[in-house]
Amino acid sequence: xxxxxxxxxxxxxxxxxxxxxxxxxxxxxxxxxxxxxxxxxxxxxxxxxxxxxxxxxxxxxxxxxxxxxxxxxxxxxxxxxxxxxxxxxxxxxxxxxxxxxxxxxxxxxxxxxxxxxxxxxxxxxxxxxxxxxxxxxxxxxxxxxxxxxxxxxxxxxxxxxxxxxxxxxxxxxxxxxxxxxxxxxxxxxxxxxxxxxxxxxxxxxxxxxxxxxxxxxxxxxxxxxxxxxxxxxxxxxxxxxxxxxxxxxxxxxxxxxxxxxxxxxxxxxxxxxxxxxxxxxxxxxxxxxxxxxxxxxxxxxxxxxxxxxxxxxxxxxxxxxxxxxxxxxxxxxxxxxxxxxxxxxxxxxxxxxxxxxxxxxxxxxxxxxxxxxxxxxxxxxxxxxxxxxxxxxxxxxxxxxxxx
Amino acid sequence: xxxxxxxxxxxxxxxxxxxxxxxxxxxxxxxxxxxxxxxxxxxxxxxxxxxxxxxxxxxxxxxxxxxxxxxxxxxxxxxxxxxxxxxxxxxxxxxxxxxxxxxxxxxxxxxxxxxxxxxxxxxxxxxxxxxxxxxxxxxxxxxxxxxxxxxxxxxxxxxxxxxxxxxxxxxxxxxxxxxxxxxxxxxxxxxxxxxxxxxxxxxxxxxxxxxxxxxxxxxxxxxxxxxxxxxxxxxxxxxxxxxxxxxxxxxxxxxxxxxxxxxxxxxxxxxxxxxxxxxxxxxxxxxxxxxxxxxxxxxxxxxxxxxxxxxxxxxxxxxxxxxxxxxxxxxxxxxxxxxxxxxxxxxxxxxxxxxxxxxxxxxxxxxxxxxxxxxxxxxxxxxxxxxxxxxxxxxxxxxxxxxx
Numbered sequence: 001x002x003x004x005x006x007x008x009x010x011x012x013x014x015x016x017x018x019x020x021x022x023x024x025x026x027x028x029x030x031x032x033x034x035x036x037x038x039x040x041x042x043x044x045x046x047x048x049x050x051x052x053x054x055x056x057x058x059x060x061x062x063x064x065x066x067x068x069x070x071x072x073x074x075x076x077x078x079x080x081x082x083x084x085x086x087x088x089x090x091x092x093x094x095x096x097x098x099x100x101x102x103x104x105x106x107x108x109x110x111x112x113x114x115x116x117x118x119x120x121x122x123x124x125x126x127x128x129x130x131x132x133x134x135x136x137x138x139x140x141x142x143x144x145x146x147x148x149x150x151x152x153x154x155x156x157x158x159x160x161x162x163x164x165x166x167x168x169x170x171x172x173x174x175x176x177x178x179x180x181x182x183x184x185x186x187x188x189x190x191x192x193x194x195x196x197x198x199x200x201x202x203x204x205x206x207x208x209x210x211x212x213x214x215x216x217x218x219x220x221x222x223x224x225x226x227x228x229x230x231x232x233x234x235x236x237x238x239x240x241x242x243x244x245x246x247x248x249x250x251x252x253x254x255x256x257x258x259x260x261x262x263x264x265x266x267x268x269x270x271x272x273x274x275x276x277x278x279x280x281x282x283x284x285x286x287x288x289x290x291x292x293x294x295x296x297x298x299x300x301x302x303x304x305x306x307x308x309x310x311x312x313x314x315x316x317x318x319x320x321x322x323x324x325x326x327x328x329x330x331x332x333x334x335x336x337x338x339x340x341x342x343x344x345x346x347x348x349x350x351x352x353x354x355x356x357x358x359x360x361x362x363x364x365x366x367x368x369x370x371x372x373x374x375x376x377x378x379x380x381x382x383x384x385x386x387x388x389x390x391x392x393x394x395x396x397x398x399x400x401x402x403x404x
Numbered sequence: 405x406x407x408x409x410x411x412x413x414x415x416x417x418x419x420x421x422x423x424x425x426x427x428x429x430x431x432x433x434x435x436x437x438x439x440x441x442x443x444x445x446x447x448x449x450x451x452x453x454x455x456x457x458x459x460x461x462x463x464x465x466x467x468x469x470x471x472x473x474x475x476x477x478x479x480x481x482x483x484x485x486x487x488x489x490x491x492x493x494x495x496x497x498x499x500x501x502x503x504x505x506x507x508x509x510x511x512x513x514x515x516x517x518x519x520x521x522x523x524x525x526x527x528x529x530x531x532x533x534x535x536x537x538x539x540x541x542x543x544x545x546x547x548x549x550x551x552x553x554x555x556x557x558x559x560x561x562x563x564x565x566x567x568x569x570x571x572x573x574x575x576x577x578x579x580x581x582x583x584x585x586x587x588x589x590x591x592x593x594x595x596x597x598x599x600x601x602x603x604x605x606x607x608x609x610x611x612x613x614x615x616x617x618x619x620x621x622x623x624x625x626x627x628x629x630x631x632x633x634x635x636x637x638x639x640x641x642x643x644x645x646x647x648x649x650x651x652x653x654x655x656x657x658x659x660x661x662x663x664x665x666x667x668x669x670x671x672x673x674x675x676x677x678x679x680x681x682x683x684x685x686x687x688x689x690x691x692x693x694x695x696x697x698x699x700x701x702x703x704x705x706x707x708x709x710x711x712x713x714x715x716x717x718x719x720x721x722x723x724x725x726x727x728x729x730x731x732x733x734x735x736x737x738x739x740x741x742x743x744x745x746x747x748x749x750x751x752x753x754x755x756x757x758x759x760x761x762x763x764x765x766x767x768x769x770x771x772x773x774x775x776x777x778x779x780x781x782x783x784x785x786x787x788x789x790x791x792x793x794x795x796x797x798x799x800x801x802x803x804x805x806x807x808x
Contacts, residue, residue, distance in 0.1 A: 012443045039416045059499045091732050148780075203429025210638045224731070226642075231630040234614045235768065248652070257761065263752065323648050327628070329637025357649065357661065364639065 008395040013048075017393040020048050021057060021077070023217050026389075028061040028076040049075055049400035055080045055396040057101070057389075085384025087131060087177070088193075088378040089149050091165045091218055092287045093114050094127045096134045097375075098142065101389070109134050112287070117211030121173050128180035132289070135181075143395060145181070145188045146381040147173055148196050151219065155236040158190055164254070165218045189384060194239055194336075196380030198223025199359055200372055202333045203383055210330045213370075214241070215377070216339035217288050220262050224328060242266075246319040258396055264316035267291065269339050271308035274298065289374055291337035299345055307345070312397050314346040318353020325358045325365050336370035343369020417452075420444055421797040425461060425481070426453050429794075432480040435461040453479055459800040460485045461505070461793075464571070481505050484593065486800055488789025489546035491535060491581070492782040493553050493595075495519055495569045496623055496691045498531045500538045501779075503786040505793070513538045516691070524575050532584035539585075547583070548792030550785040551577055552600050553664045555619065559640040564594055568658075569622045593788060597659070598643055598740075600784030602627025603634050604776055605738045605786055614734045615772075618645070619781070620743035621692055624666050628732060646670075651725040668720035671695065671742050678702065678713035680794060693778055696742035703749055718750040720756020728763045729769050740774035747773020 003020050019038040023029060032051060035042045052058040053075075061076035079102030092114070098107040111129050113322065133139070151163025158174040174188040181188075198213035201227040209228040215221040222239035224231050231238050243253065243260040244396035250259025251269075263269055267288055274295055275281040279295055298306035319331055335343055335350070347367050354365065370376055389395055423442040427433060435453060439446045456462045457479075465480035483506030492499035496519070502511040515536050519527050541544070555567025562578040578592040585592075602617035602720035606629040609615065613632040619625040619700055628635050635642050647657065647664040654663025655673075667673055673693060678699055679685040702710035725737055739747055739754070751771050758769065774780055793799055 014445075039419075190515070210635075210642075220729075226630050226635040226637075227633055229631055231635075233616075233630075233734070234735040235733055237729065237733040238614075240733070241727075241730050243762070244730050323645075324731055326645050326648050327643065327728055327731050328635070329641040329644070330637055331638040361433075403612075 013156045014392055014394055016044065017048055017052060018391055020045070020052060021332055021393050022390050024058065024075065024077045028074040030064045030074055031070040032072060033064075034075070039404060052393060054398045055393060057393055057398060062074070067191055070398060075305075079104065080106075082140075082143045082213045082386070082389055083138065084198050084382050084388070085131065085134070085145045085148045086378045086381035086385055087127060087145065088381065089115065089123070089127065089147065089166065089173075090193075090288070090374075091150070092284070094123075095375075095378050096127075096130050096131050097378050097382050098134060098138065099379075099386060101386060103383070103386075105382075107134050115166050120168055121176070123166075124173070124176040124180060131177075131181055141183065142187075142385065144385040145177070145183060146196070146384040147177065147188065147190045147343060147379040148193045148381040149173065149190055150193050150219065150221065152240070153190050153192050153236055158185075158188075160190055178388045188390070191225065191381065191384065192221065192236070192239075193377035195223040195230055195232060196377035196378075196384065197336050197370070197372070198239070198334075198382060200376045200380035201225075201332075201336065201370060202228075202230075205332065208331045210328065211332050211334065211337055212239070212321070212324050212328055212330045213376070214321070214339065216265060216267065216335070216337035217374070217377070218267055220265050221337075222324075223388075224330075226328065241324065245321065255270070261316060261320045265313055265320075265339075265341060270313050271295065272307055274303075274306045288338050289341075292341040296341045299342070309378030310342055310345045311349055313342070314349025315353055317346065318350040319357070321350060321356055322357035323365075325354055330367055332363055332366045334368050334370050336372070336376050339376055340370040340373040406738030412625075418796055420448065421452055422795055424449070424799050426794050428462065428479065428481045430634040432478040432719055434468045434476040434478055436476060437468075437730060438479070443571060445500070447785040453719045455646050455802075456797060459797060461797055461800055468477065473497060483508060484510075486544075486547045486790070486793055487542065488786050488792065489535065489538070489549045490782050490785035490789055491531060491551045491579075492780075492785065493519065493527070493531065493551065493567075493570065494597075495554070496532050496688070498527075499779075499782050500531075500534050500764065501782050501786050502538060502542065503783075503790060505790060507787070509786075511538050511541060512692070514784060524572055524719075525580070527570075528577070528580040529585060532581060535581075535585055545587065546591075546789065549581070549587060550600070550788040551579065551581065551592065551594045552597045552781040552785040553594055554623065554625065556644070557594050557640055559594050559636060559638075562589075562592075562594055587753070591792070595785065595788065596627065596640070596643075598627040599634055599636060600627070600711035600782075600788065601740050601774070601776070601780035602629050602643070602784070603787055604633075604780045604784035605629075605736075605740065605774060606632075607784070608776070609736065612735045614732065615736050615738065615741055616643075616725070616728050616734045617738045617780070618725070618743065619739035620669060620671065621737070622671055624669050625741075626728075628734075629730065645724055645728065648727065650720045665720060665724045669717055669724075669743075672771045674713055674717050675693050675699065678707075678710045678714060686783045692742050695746075696745040700745045714746055714749045715753055717746070718753025718758055721750065722754040723761070725771075726755060726761035729758055734769055736770045736772055738772050738774050740780050741774070742776055744774040 023037045031045045031193045035045045056264040059078045061074040063071040065071040079100050083098045086097040094111050119261045160171040173190045178185045194215040211225045213223045220242035222241045224239050242262040247259030251263040253260040253263045423509050427441045435449045439449045463482045464480040467475040469475040483504050487502045487504045490501040500513040556565045564575040577594045582589045598619040615629040617627045624643045624646035628643050646666040651663030653665040657664040657667045
C-alpha cells in the first residue's frame with residue numbers, strides 16, 4: 001500500500017467514504033444503518049461500501065436480523081488492513097509504535113539514547129533505524145506517521161521550533177525523516193507530546209469533551225481539548241503552563257523569571273526536594289520513568305523527605321491548575337507523564353488547592369492520574385497517524401482486482 | 405411570522421437550507437456558486453432556493469455575467485425579512501436591541517433601573533415592558549431571543565445560576581420572559597454577558613479563530629473563542645477569571661480569598677484607588693459607563709492619582725492575562741466593558757506584563773480595546789438570536805402564496 005502525498009481538499013465522495021469508515025469504528029453496521037447514520041441515501045451507501053471493500057478497508061460481517069423485513073448484511077472495519085506509525089523523541093529515548101485501523105497495538109520498539117549528545121542529524125539517523133526495524137516486520141508502508149516531540153511545534157505541523165530538553169531549535173523533523181524513511185513529506189506530521197497526550201486521554205474518555213492534560217517530565221507541558229477538539233491556539237502554543245508563576249518569591253527559572261511551575265514541578269526540582277544530591281534518585285541512567293518509580297517507592301515506604309516533596313509538588317500543581325480551571329472549566333484534569341506514577345499522593349493536595357482557589361462550582365472538576373503514563377504522547381501520535389486514513393480513505397489504494 | 409418551538413434534530417434538507425442561507429451572508433451568489441460552496445447538486449440548489457424564497461428569506465439580485473456561458477441569476481439575503489431580539493440585564497439598566505438577517509440594528513431601547521432593589525420578578529416585568537415597547541414597532545415576532553446576563557448560566561442555556569451583582573440565584577429567566585412576552589420557551593436563550601461579548605468580538609474579526617474577551621464591570625468576566633467556536637467549558641463556567649489570584653498578599657475578596665483579580669480590576673476597586681471616598685467618581689447614578697468616562701477624563705487631564713490607579717489596573721490585568729495566554733495562546737485579547745474606555749492607557753502596561761511573564765513567542769498576542777464597549781454582550785446576544793434562523797430556516801414559515 002504505497003503512501004500518496006495528496007494535499008488537495010477532499011471531494012464530497014471522499015468525505016462520504018470517510019464518514020462511513022468513521023461510523024464503523026463503533027462496530028459492524030448494515031447498509032441501512034450506515035445510510036441513516038451518515039445522512040446518505042442507500043444506493044450511494046452501497047456504492048461507497050463497494051469502494052471501501054475494494055480498498056481493503058471493510059469486509060462482510062454476518063447478517064443482522066431485524067424486527068421486521070429481510071435479514072441484512074453487516075459490514076465491519078478490516079482492522080488489520082492498515083496501520084499508523086507513531087514515533088517518539090524524548091531526552092533519553094526513542095520509541096516507535098504501530099496501531100491498526102481498530103486502534104490495536106501491532107508493533108512496538110524502544111531504544112535508550114542520549115539525544116542531547118547525539119544532536120539533530122545523528123538523532124534522526126537513530127530514530128529512522130528504529131522505525132526501519134519496526135517497518136521491516138510489516139507488509140506495507142504506514143497510512144501515516146506522527147512524531148511526538150517535547151517542544152513547541154509550528155501550526156503547520158512540520159517544524160519543531162524549540163525543544164529546551166533536547167536543545168533543538170527550528171528542527172525540520174518531518175523533512176529529515178521523510179528522506180530517511182523514503183516516505184512522502186505529506187504523510188509525516190510532527191506534534192507536541194502534551195497535545196498528543198491530551199488527544200489520547202480524551203480518546204480514552206468518550207463522554208468527556210473538555211479536558212486539560214498536564215504532562216510532567218524534565219519540563220512541564222500541557223494540552224487542552226475543548227468542545228471535543230484539540231486546541232492548539234493561534235501559534236500552536238496552547239497549554240504551555242510550565243512557566244505560569246506559582247511562587248512570586250520562588251527560585252530562578254532558566255526562562256529568566258521567578259517561581260515558574262517548572263521550578264517546583266519539573267522532575268529534577270522534585271527530586272532535589274526529595275533527596276540529597278548524592279542520592280541514587282538523581283541517577284539520569286534510570287530515565288524519567290525509573291526515577292519517578294523510585295520516588296514512588298520512597299513515598300510508599302513513608303520516607304518523610306520524599307513525602308514532603310511530593311506534597312509540595314501537589315500544592316504547586318494545584319496553584320497553577322486553579323487558573324486553568326477558571327479559564328477552561330474542564331470536566332477532567334489528567335496528571336500525566338511522571339506525575340501519573342505519583343497520582344495516589346498528588347490528587348488530594350491538587351483537589352484541596354482547587355477547592356480553596358476556584359469558584360465553588362469549579363471544585364467539581366475531576367482530577368485523575370493518567371493510566372497511559374509516559375506513553376500518552378506516543379499513543380496519541382498513533383491515533384493521529386491512523387486518523388489520516390479516516391479523513392481520506394482513498395489514501396488506501398484500490399486493489400487490482402477491484403479496479404478490474 | 406409565528407415562532408415555532410421545535411426541538412427535534414434538523415433534517416438533511418433543513419441542514420442544506422441552512423448551509424445556503426449562511427453562504428449568502430458574504431454577499432449575493434448564483435445557483436452554480438451556491439452548489440459549489442455547499443457541496444449540493446444544482447437541481448437541489450434550485451429547489452432549496454425556491455423554498456427559501458417562499459419563506460421570504462432570499463430574493464433575486466441581478467445577473468452575474470461570467471467569463472464563459474450564459475449570464476446567471478444571483479440570489480441574495482432579504483436582510484429585513486426577519487430579526488433577532490437581544491435583551492440585556494445589568495445591575496443598573498435593561499436594554500433591548502433588534503438586528504435583522506444582515507446584522508443591521510433595526511431597533512434599540514434602554515431603561516435605567518435599580519435591578520437589585522427590583523428583584524427578579526419585578527425586574528422581569530420591567531424588562532418585558534421594554535421588550536414589548538420595541539416589539540410594538542415590528543411587523544412580526546422575532547426569530548429568536550437571547551438574554552445577556554452578568555452571571556453563570558447552566559449549559560442548557562435557560563437558568564441563571566448565580567449573578568453576584570444582581571444578587572439573583574437560580575433565576576428561571578427564560579420561563580419568566582416566555583410567559584410575559586407570549587413567546588415559546590424554546591425561542592428564548594439565556595447566556596453569560598462575557599461569552600456573548602466574546603462572540604461579538606470574534607464576529608467583528610473574521611480572520612481570528614482564537615480570542616479571549618475580558619469584560620470589565622462591577623465584577624470581571626471573560627469569554628473564550630478557540631478554534632473559531634465559543635467555548636463554555638464542562639459546566640458553562642469557562643472564562644471566569646475574576647477570581648484568579650493576582651496578589652497573594654492582597655485585599656480580601658467577597659469570595660473569601662485574597663488578592664483576586666476583581667479586588668484590583670472591578671470598577672469599584674479602581675475608582676477607590678483613583679479618588680477619595682467623597683469624590684463624584686463614585687456616584688452610582690452615573691452608571692458603569694458614566695463613571696468610566698469620568699475616570700478617562702481625569703486620566704486625560706493627567707490627574708496623578710487617576711493615572712496611577714489605571715496603570716496599576718493595567719499591571720493587574722497583565723498578571724492575570726499572562727496565564728490566560730499560556731493556557732490558550734490566543735491571537736487577540738480584547739479588553740471590554742468599562743476597560744474599553746481606558747484602552748489607551750491599559751494596553752501598554754498589559755503588553756509589558758505579558759512580555760515579562762509569558763514565553764517569548766507568546767508576546768506576539770495582540771491586545772486591543774473593544775470598539776463595542778459595554779454593548780458587546782448585547783451585540784453578541786443579537787447575533788445569537790438571529791443565528792437560530794441560520795441553523796433552522798424552516799422557523800420562518802412558508803408564505804400562503806408559496807404554499808399554494
